[in-house]
Amino acid sequence: MTKWTKFPFAGDYNFDAESVKKKWTRLHAGDLEPLPKDPQLLQAWAHFHNGEFYKSMSLGLDMGLAGLNVANKAVCIYATYLEKQEATRQSLFSEVAERAETQIIEQPDNINAYYLRAYALGRYSQGISVAKALAQGLGTKVKNDLEHVIREKPTHPDAHIALGSFHAEVIDKVGELIGAMAYGAHKNTGLTLFQQALKFNMESAFGMVEYAHAMLMLEGDAVVSEATRLYQLAARANPIDAMERLDVELAKAELED
Numbered sequence: 001m002t003k004w005t006k007f008p009f010a011g012d013y014n015f016d017a018e019s020v021k022k023k024w025t026r027l028h029a030g031d032l033e034p035l036p037k038d039p040q041l042l043q044a045w046a047h048f049h050n051g052e053f054y055k056s057m058s059l060g061l062d063m064g065l066a067g068l069n070v071a072n073k074a075v076c077i078y079a080t081y082l083e084k085q086e087a088t089r090q091s092l093f094s095e096v097a098e099r100a101e102t103q104i105i106e107q108p109d110n111i112n113a114y115y116l117r118a119y120a121l122g123r124y125s126q127g128i129s130v131a132k133a134l135a136q137g138l139g140t141k142v143k144n145d146l147e148h149v150i151r152e153k154p155t156h157p158d159a160h161i162a163l164g165s166f167h168a169e170v171i172d173k174v175g176e177l178i179g180a181m182a183y184g185a186h187k188n189t190g191l192t193l194f195q196q197a198l199k200f201n202m203e204s205a206f207g208m209v210e211y212a213h214a215m216l217m218l219e220g221d222a223v224v225s226e227a228t229r230l231y232q233l234a235a236r237a238n239p240i241d242a243m244e245r246l247d248v249e250l251a252k253a254e255l256e257d
Helices: 017-020 039-051 051-063 063-082 087-107 109-126 130-135 137-151 157-174 178-182 189-199 207-233 243-256
Strands: none
Touching: 017 039, 017 087, 039 051, 039 063, 039 243, 051 063, 063 087, 063 109, 063 243, 087 109, 087 207, 109 130, 109 137, 109 157, 130 137, 137 178, 157 178, 157 189, 157 207, 189 207, 207 243
């Protein structure tokens, strides 16, 4: 397997199974993942929150079905923020989507299996071009999965963020009219989803960064100051773990551009 790029702030986070358990609600404010009882699964999450994404994936996969959410999330975050090779990134997202597909058959009530399949397919779609992904029907799959998550868990912040991004990406690529008619994408719906997400999880640097990005896609120069404000808020956020740190660093990078 291709060697994974190391988390650039290794050592800044030192979670173990016990500390992950104590801070679970804050750590999982975005995805509402249920607190596991299995110490091994908690350890896999500890690796994730420390930025040891390969270890997290490996331990999660070793656990079979029970470890798929942590394994798939570790791969998604690694591929999004750290993997430098486009082909490897696309392969990783594809693998997550395939694993989540099987997982959903076995665990139809596992909400984050749907969320992670949608996340992986959404990022994969960005890699092949959103227009091409829409032509392949991937956009409909992403939208359906995220809408399912929100129906089942109406306060799932990260699903709101991802669905908001879907609406923005589609409109950006095909326009408001075709976006609405062909894919059910609407500008106001997308922006409202981001606003709801940030009400549910006010500390989400991920939400702020994605909202700013979507605003710029949908409304351009008219919202530069508001988007900049969101990037500034995200850049000043206090990240509790490696994943949040990556979003904070991304916000800082956006401000420097």
